Amino acid sequence: MKILIVEDEPVIARRLERMIRQILGEQLQDLHTCHTLTTGIQYVKQQEIDLLFLDLNLHGEDGFSILAELLARSFHTIVVSAYKEKALTAFEYGVLDFIAKPFSAQRIEQALERFIQSSAPIQQAARYVAIQKRNRHVLLEIQNISHIKGAGIYAEIYFLDGTTEVHSKNLDKLSQLLPAYFDRIHKSYIVNNTLIKELIVEPGGKYTLFLENDIQLPVSRTKYKELREKWAV
Amino acid sequence: MLGQEYIRFYFERVLKLGDNADWADPDLDHKDWDYEGSTPEIGNFWVRMRLNCDTITDTFENAGMHVISSGSYELYWDGVLLSKNGKVGTSPSTEVPGRFFSQVLVPDSLMTHGVHTVAFRVSNYNSLGLLGSWNHFYLEEFKSTQERGLNLAARMCILAGIFLMAAIYYLLLYLLRKREAVSLIFSIICFLFFGLIIMEYMKFLVPYPYPFHTSRLLIIYLVNFTVSLLVPSFLILYFHIPRRKWLISGLAIFLLIISVILLPGTDITNQYLSIAMWWASFAVAVYAVIQKKKGSQVILGALLLAALIIISYETPLREVLFAYDVNLFLSFAVLVMAMMYLLAKLASEQRKAYEASLLLSSRLQNELLKKNIQPHFIMNTLTSLMGWIEESPKDSVQFIEALSKEFEIMSEIAEEKLIPVQKEIELCAYHIEIMKFRKEIDYVFEYNNIPETEMIPPAVFHTILENGITHSIPDAQNQIKMILDFEQQAEFKKYSIRTIAMNRKTEKSSDGTGLAYIKSRLRESFGTEWKLESEATGNGWETSIYIYQASS
Numbered sequence: 144m145k146i147l148i149v150e151d152e153p154v155i156a157r158r159l160e161r162m163i164r165q166i167l168g169e170q171l172q173d174l175h176t177c178h179t180l181t182t183g184i185q186y187v188k189q190q191e192i193d194l195l196f197l198d199l200n201l202h203g204e205d206g207f208s209i210l211a212e213l214l215a216r217s218f219h220t221i222v223v224s225a226y227k228e229k230a231l232t233a234f235e236y237g238v239l240d241f242i243a244k245p246f247s248a249q250r251i252e253q254a255l256e257r258f259i260q261s262s263a264p265i266q267q268a269a270r271y272v273a274i275q276k277r278n279r280h281v282l283l284e285i286q287n288i289s290h291i292k293g294a295g296i297y298a299e300i301y302f303l304d305g306t307t308e309v310h311s312k313n314l315d316k317l318s319q320l321l322p323a324y325f326d327r328i329h330k331s332y333i334v335n336n337t338l339i340k341e342l343i344v345e346p347g348g349k350y351t352l353f354l355e356n357d358i359q360l361p362v363s364r365t366k367y368k369e370l371r372e373k374w375a376v
Numbered sequence: 377m378l379g380q381e382y383i384r385f386y387f388e389r390v391l392k393l394g395d396n397a398d399w400a401d402p403d404l405d406h407k408d409w410d411y412e413g414s415t416p417e418i419g420n421f422w423v424r425m426r427l428n429c430d431t432i433t434d435t436f437e438n439a440g441m442h443v444i445s446s447g448s449y450e451l452y453w454d455g456v457l458l459s460k461n462g463k464v465g466t467s468p469s470t471e472v473p474g475r476f477f478s479q480v481l482v483p484d485s486l487m488t489h490g491v492h493t494v495a496f497r498v499s500n501y502n503s504l505g506l507l508g509s510w511n512h513f514y515l516e517e518f519k520s521t522q523e524r525g526l527n528l529a530a531r532m533c534i535l536a537g538i539f540l541m542a543a544i545y546y547l548l549l550y551l552l553r554k555r556e557a558v559s560l561i562f563s564i565i566c567f568l569f570f571g572l573i574i575m576e577y578m579k580f581l582v583p584y585p586y587p588f589h590t591s592r593l594l595i596i597y598l599v600n601f602t603v604s605l606l607v608p609s610f611l612i613l614y615f616h617i618p619r620r621k622w623l624i625s626g627l628a629i630f631l632l633i634i635s636v637i638l639l640p641g642t643d644i645t646n647q648y649l650s651i652a653m654w655w656a657s658f659a660v661a662v663y664a665v666i667q668k669k670k671g672s673q674v675i676l677g678a679l680l681l682a683a684l685i686i687i688s689y690e691t692p693l694r695e696v697l698f699a700y701d702v703n704l705f706l707s708f709a710v711l712v713m714a715m716m717y718l719l720a721k722l723a724s725e726q727r728k729a730y731e732a733s734l735l736l737s738s739r740l741q742n743e744l745l746k747k748n749i750q751p752h753f754i755m756n757t758l759t760s761l762m763g764w765i766e767e768s769p770k771d772s773v774q775f776i777e778a779l780s781k782e783f784e785i786m787s788e789i790a791e792e793k794l795i796p797v798q799k800e801i802e803l804c805a806y807h808i809e810i811m812k813f814r815k816e817i818d819y820v821f822e823y824n825n826i827p828e829t830e831m832i833p834p835a836v837f838h839t840i841l842e843n844g845i846t847h848s849i850p851d852a853q854n855q856i857k858m859i860l861d862f863e864q865q866a867e868f869k870k871y872s873i874r875t876i877a878m879n880r881k882t883e884k885s886s887d888g889t890g891l892a893y894i895k896s897r898l899r900e901s902f903g904t905e906w907k908l909e910s911e912a913t914g915n916g917w918e919t920s921i922y923i924y925q926a927s928s
Contacts, residue, residue, distance in 0.1 A: 151815075152814050152815060153816045154764055154814065154816065155759050155760050155763055158759075158762060158763035158766060225751040225755035226751050227751070244756060244759040245755060245758045245759040245762055
């Protein structure tokens with residue numbers, strides 16, 4: 144696991160480092176600290192990381208703008224901030240967790256649990272998904288997503304209006320952030336279950352989901368067993 | 377008041393200097409007498425008038441002559457002595473001054489149809505001699521003159537009382553509250569109006585001797601002159617019209633010229649003074665409206681209304697003798713009410729400004745106290761403290777001490793508008809210490825020759841320091857130096873804080889609230905006499921505060 148801390152106060156950064164090392168132990172492969180946003184962004188452009196602890200001054204417009212840029216990337220982001228009232232908005236943007244300062248070791252452990260177990264529920268589902276365009280980023284409403292298809296380390300997001308966007312996060316990471324009405328129906332598919340019209344079982348154990356917008360998606364057998372009751376189809 | 381009441385005037389008036397009992401004779405041919413009917417001379421003279429009695433005069437229940445005489449007299453009706461007013465004499469001492477206004481009851485037996493001759497034997501040795509002689513009468517229902525006069529006087533006295541109350545009130549306001557010239561002038565104007573009404577209408581209430589009439593007219597003139605000068609002056613002062621000394625002097629001279637050209641004391645003079653007053657006030661009001669001054673439209677409206685009241689008045693009944701129309705006083709009253717409104721508005725605005733300043737002080741105190749508990753400061757400080765406790769308990773104790781000192785000083789200075797510079801420096805020193813712990817940067821705070829006696833608003837340097845820390849990057853030696861300088865010149869004091877470091881490139885300046893706080897504090901204590909400059913320098917940043925002082 145490769146973790147980056149972006150925190151401008153060295154004493155706070157050191158404390159966080161100590162906690163992370165103590166909690167993760169052998170699982171931690173690399174832990175690095177940057178003291179400015181600029182150096183932090185530079186670092187993630189050059190190095191691959193799995194998780195970012197970000198101290199962001201969210202008291203102002205550009206704080207969230209930078210956050211969106213980082214959330215479009217392949218790694219999860221945990222925000223550590225003094226501005227507790229910004230937590231809701233941060234979650235809407237798609238952070239994995241929001242830790243208010245001052246924080247305890249237990250709180251950090253709780254956040255890392257969520258990271259390690261991708262099935263562990265997060266505090267608040269995202270409302271937007273951040274997509275990186277050429278030299279800007281956009282926030283697209285998750286409720287407009289029809290389904291998502293995994294494509295290697297990326298994910299292809301299909302929207303109701305027919306457009307498609309590519310996201311740097313894989314299906315596992317994305318599914319952690321999505322609201323409860325999104326289901327993993329297949330190794331390579333997540334669906335917005337409000338759009339489900341019917342499920343067809345074909346002979347030979349092939350399950351196909353028909354959506355309102357005429358999309359057909361395959362459902363794997365194992366997933367079908369899990370979701371059958373949930374959908375009551 | 378005016379109903380079907382008849383007044384009968386005489387139709388001829390002649391005067392002859394001298395004294396001769398034959399001149400009472402109705403049959404006397406007075407062709408060679410002076411038809412002017414008036415003389416500038418002081419001494420003895422006779423005045424004869426012709427009067428017609430008919431069915432109209434028959435309607436009088438009791439016929440009364442309302443006589444106006446600028447001298448003591450004996451009144452002869454068709455040669456018969458009817459009445460005496462004072463004692464006709466041959467010198468000031470032998471004469472007993474009679475009343476200026478007098479009433480004579482005419483017996484019905486004398487009111488036969490036809491032309492009658494009324495003769496006055498007059499002496500005016502006690503006259504002040506400034507005006508010519510004035511002998512006049514009219515015939516009407518005996519009671520009417522009294523009733524009408526008393527009625528009018530009573531009403532006008534009510535108005536006078538109102539003016540007197542206003543005069544006293546505004547005088548008290550002037551003495552007990554802020555000594556504003558406009559309040560005093562208004563008080564004087566009200567007092568003068570009170571005096572004017574009393575002087576005008578006293579003739580119905582006080583039967584004064586004829587010599588006093590000249591004095592009365594002069595007093596009325598002087599009051600009128602002063603009022604005509606003061607009302608526009610009030611407006612000039614109230615609306616802060618530029619070059620007021622020139623304008624007021626000019627107006628005074630203009631009024632004097634009017635007085636000299638037309639004689640002081642005459643009705644015409646008073647009228648022209650009032651007209652001049654109206655025009656001068658009108659000019660000021662128009663200027664004020666153009667300049668969009670508050671209250672200017674009200675005064676303009678009042679002036680137009682006042683003019684309207686005067687113009688619309690038609691005189692079915694002429695008050696011939698040195699009397700003002702009631703409408704004139706009504707229009708004055710409208711003006712006075714408008715001026716009172718202006719003063720009330722001024723008082724209300726002053727009150728609002730005072731309350732706003734109280735509110736501002738309260739808000740600034742709040743902002744200062746909240747500085748310590750802003751999430752960015754307190755949460756980061758506590759989180760940092762957690763780290764220090766784990767890393768070095770000894771350092772964390774020092775950290776906590778510095779923090780508690782900053783809280784203590786903040787709480788101490790919160791309610792003040794100005795604090796000693798030394799206290800502010802102390803606050804800054806503790807803040808720097810806290811930041812050193814937090815950022816592990818070598819912050820150096822230097823201050824040079826700051827006099828101990830100087831006073832500045834609280835947390836101003838503190839805010840500048842905060843900004844400096846946020847926007848600076850330490851140099852190669854991991855140091856950020858902040859230097860406080862003080863400079864005293866004749867016209868100003870200057871405080872400057874220089875930050876020696878590299879400037880952080882910020883997309884958005886978060887200085888907004890910080891600088892706004894500083895500006896509010898400076899405004900609170902120094903009004904507009906200050907300047908704030910904040911700019912990058914070659915090796916960092918410099919923030920300067922200039923406090924201007926009136927050079928003695």
